[in-house]
Each structure stands twice: as C-alpha cells, then as structure tokens.
Amino acid sequence: MTRLVAREPEASSTSLRIRRPDDFHLHLRQHDMLRAVLPATGRHFARALVMPNTDPPVADADALARYRSEIVSANEWPFEPLMTIKLTAGTGDKTVRLAGEAGAVAAKLYPRGVTTNSADGVDEVDDLYPAFAAMVDVGMVLCVHGESPDAFCLDREEAFLSAVLPRITSEFPTLRVVVEHASTAAAVRWVRDHRDRTGTSTVAATITVHHLLLTLDDVIGDLLSPHHFCKPVAKRPEDRAALVEAATSGDPAFFLGTDSAPHAREAKECASGCAGVFTAPVALPVLAQVFESAGALDRLERFTSVAGAHFYGLPLNEGVVTLRRERWRVPAEYHGVVPFLADRYLDWRVSEDGE
Secondary structure, eight states: OOOOOOOOOOGGGSEEEEEOOEEEEEOOOSHHHHHHHHHHHHTTOSEEEEOOOOSSOOOSHHHHHHHHHHHHHHOOSSOEEEEEEEEOTTOOHHHHHHHHHTTEEEEEEOBTTSSTTOTTOBSOGGGGHHHHHHHHHHTOEEEEOOOOTTSOGGGHHHHHHHHTHHHHHHHOTTSOEEETTOOSHHHHHHHHHHHHHHSOOOEEEEEOSGGGTOOTIIIIISSOOGGGOOSSOOOOHHHHHHHHHHHHTTOTTEEEOOOBOOOOHHHHSSTTOOOOBBOGGGHHHHHHHHHHHTTOGGGHHIIIIIHHHHHHTOOOOOSEEEEEEEEEEOOSOBTTBOBTTTTOEEEEEEOTTOO
16 A cells, blocks of 8 residues: 655644535445445535445436435535436436436446446447437536456456447547546546547546555455455556546546445455445545645645536535644444544544534
C-alpha cells in the first residue's frame, strides 16, 4: 500500500475548508444495510450518484422511484441522492425516457457477470443503441463498468477500452460517458487521448479512494486481504501512480467516485468473498493525505467538489466541510461492515462541527 506521507504541520495546513463534495459512484445497498451505511456519506457529502445494481435492480422508472423513496426516508442530512438506472439487454428508448422523467441522471452499463449483481448485465452493446440514442436526447450520462469479463483479470479494463468503448463513443459522439473506477494507467491515457483526438470533453473517469492507495500486492502479495478485494482489482504500482497523478493534477476529466461498496464482514471473510471496499467513512481524510503527499492540497476541492459537478451539468454545492489535522484511529467495524484502513491511524479528520 502506498505510504501516506504527512508533511510537517504548517499554519496554513492545520485545517482545510472545501466546498461540500460529491461522490459520483456510491453503493448504498438496501434495507438495514442502507440505513447502516448512509450516515457515512450523508454527513459529509452533498450528493452521491447511487448505483442501481441492487437486488432486484433499479432498471426502470418505477424501481427508481421506490429506491429513491427508501433512501430519502432513511436520510437525516442535507444530502441528495442522484439516481441511476441499470441497463440490461432489454432496455429500450422508452425505458430511458421514462427514467429521465423520473429523475435519473445516468444509466449504468455492466457487462454480464463482471461484478456484484451483474448476472443480468449486457453481452452486446449494440443491443443498447436505441437506449444510447434516447440518453443523448434526454441528457443522461452513460456510466460504464469498463471491464471485459472474458479477459484475464489484470487486462479486463484495457480490453474494454480497446474493443468496446470506442464503438460506443464513435457511434454516439455527443453521449457523455464516464469510465467508472479507473484502475489502470491505460484508462488515464484513453480518457486524455480521446479528448485530444476529438477535441471534446464528453468522456471522463471517476477515481476511487482505494485505487489511489492499493496495488495487487495489498490484496494477495502476503496474506490474503479480503477487505482490499474489489472489482476492478487493484493493479500494478505504475497504475496506481498514474491514478494519483490524474487525481491530483487538476485535470477536469477526473473526479471522485468512491465506489464505496459495503458488505457484511461474513460476506467478505469467507471462501468466496464479495468484491467491494467500504471507503465512505474515511474517504475525505484519506484523500487529504494523498493530495498532501503529492503537494496538491489546493486541488482537492476541484477533484471532490467541482470537476464532477461540471461534467454532470449540476450546480456547485453550497456550504463547506472542514478537514482538520487530527490523528485518529479508524474503527474496526461499522455496524458489521469492516471499513477501509480499519484500526489504522489517519492524520486528517472531517470536523463534525459543520464548518
């Protein structure tokens, strides 16, 4: 795991105020789990793009309305869920238009079997061309889990970027597309090359907290670390370095999507553990340390609170959150879910006094 290097405290870096952030990739699950994990995001984030791969999935306007109602009823904070629908082989233009009218800001493409609850995912993207055309018409964003499941696990992202995504972007050049949870240097290059080649800014990528710290060594290099196992899997040190550079560069094509994905401890620590890292409780403190280590604290707000909102065409959030230099220990567990960096010490903490 990359070492979080804390610089010597300075008068200007003992606290940091940033515009209230957005999380453009979040899993909240349902029912008891939703109520348990929502506070970790709701306390500090103004908005989050909520993923639709629930069971059953959020695949149409009616399911979207039910899921949003469940989230709102559990919400006690000034937090807005940004809703998505899940694309399946049967998703047509009417489904997209009705979902847009119901408030969906994005639709999520999962290749079949690529991650949690994706058995009903898509085999042939050509089947979705009518849906993509409708998304252009209504202004919805296409979010892609950019992996080809038949490729070797370390090559799945690059395979998708070379074989699948160019077909979508060439056929629908005005469709806004987000490469979710980019995990490779190849993804960073692809997004930038697409912008340079086309002269447009219709493609962006979210970067998670855990991919800024982890490599595959942190998952299987020594003892097996199930709470570091995610999809896409953490890659090589050079991939992590490329992601850190992209996140801290100020490039508006890259913004925060935590992909915080809670699973009960017993679903992670078992023979066939689920993929997902629960980063919501530590997202902002970890990011502060990553950006500080890169000498880029002044760019943190752009990554968390500005670039994503601009890409999605949303107004910037009102209000601020304050991060203070305060050493604290991450709890071992939150309501049966083990968080990222459990029992470890962090040097930044979100102030709970609001501002």
